[in-house]
Amino acid sequence: GQSLEQPSEVTAVEGAIVQINCTYQTSGFYGLSWYQQHDGGAPTFLSYNALDGLEETGRFSSFLSRSDSYGYLLLQELQMKDSASYFCALRPPALKAGGFKTIFGAGTRLFVKA
Amino acid sequence: DARVTQTPRDKVTEMGQEVTMRCQPILGHNTVFWYRQTMMQGLELLAYFRNRAPLDDSGMPKDRFSAEMPDATLATLKIQPSEPRDSAVYFCASGRTSGAYNEQFFGPGTRLTVL
Numbered sequence: 114g115q116s117l118e119q120p121s122e123v124t125a126v127e128g129a130i131v132q133i134n135c136t137y138q139t140s141g142f143y144g145l146s147w148y149q150q151h152d153g154g155a156p157t158f159l160s161y162n163a164l165d166g167l168e169e170t171g172r173f174s175s176f177l178s179r180s181d182s183y184g185y186l187l188l189q190e191l192q193m194k195d196s197a198s199y200f201c202a203l204r205p206p207a208l209k210a211g212g213f214k215t216i217f218g219a220g221t222r223l224f225v226k227a
Numbered sequence: 228d229a230r231v232t233q234t235p236r237d238k239v240t241e242m243g244q245e246v247t248m249r250c251q252p253i254l255g256h257n258t259v260f261w262y263r264q265t266m267m268q269g270l271e272l273l274a275y276f277r278n279r280a281p282l283d284d285s286g287m288p289k290d291r292f293s294a295e296m297p298d299a300t301l302a303t304l305k306i307q308p309s310e311p312r313d314s315a316v317y318f319c320a321s322g323r324t325s326g327a328y329n330e331q332f333f334g335p336g337t338r339l340t341v342l
Contacts, residue, residue, distance in 0.1 A: 146330070154335075155318060155333035155334060155335050155336055156270070156318070156320075156331075156333045157333065158330045158331065158332070161330065200270065214272060214275065214282075214283055215260070215272060215331065216272070217269065217270040217272075218269075219269045220269060220270070
């Protein structure tokens with residue numbers, strides 16, 4: 114089966130940089146995604162790593178290392194509005210043609226302090 | 228601004244009643260997912276469809292849950308009979324299958340409370 118591990122909580126100061134780690138166990142997968150969810154809201158897509166390395170999107174970057182079964186989300190210049198839950202997710206190999214199943218981690222709650 | 232819509236947004240019902248949740252995916256998306264989110268279990272995939280065909284519903288309790296896509300603009304998730312342990316937020320998400328790309332667009336969710 115597949116599983117993803119994330120820290121349950123992270124606290125950081127406004128303006129700082131924070132890294133949220135995600136380790137996984139799977140026999141194979143297509144890529145690692147990251148989603149953000151504010152309290153009472155829906156998950157929204159942040160980034161996707163199909164290949165090893167760093168993907169940058171504005172203040173957010175995501176990294177993947179398949180050899181280490183590890184990825185992370187890096188948030189720079191933290192703002193109060195970044196306080197939310199962050200989920201890593203992966204798409205395992207399809208059991209059926211065209212399969213698009215996604216497995217989500219338990220989420221990391223980020224608290225940004227002034 | 229295209230978005231996934233879900234109805235109802237909130238539902239309170241009594242144990243044993245039937246509950247139907249509806250989702251309108253983004254036009255042009257060919258993949259639809261149903262998720263359930265609770266504090267204890269996190270975000271669980273219940274079922275998903277590609278081109279309206281069910282591909283995987285292994286995450287769904289078969290005896291009481293059913294998911295269908297009667298047409299490309301409507302997906303439904305039905306619980307019959309409902310139980311208190313079904314209380315959760317149910318999200319629908321849609322996406323476009325494109326190689327390995329995996330972006331999913333989530334609806335606002337239906338908060339279900341079963342008394």
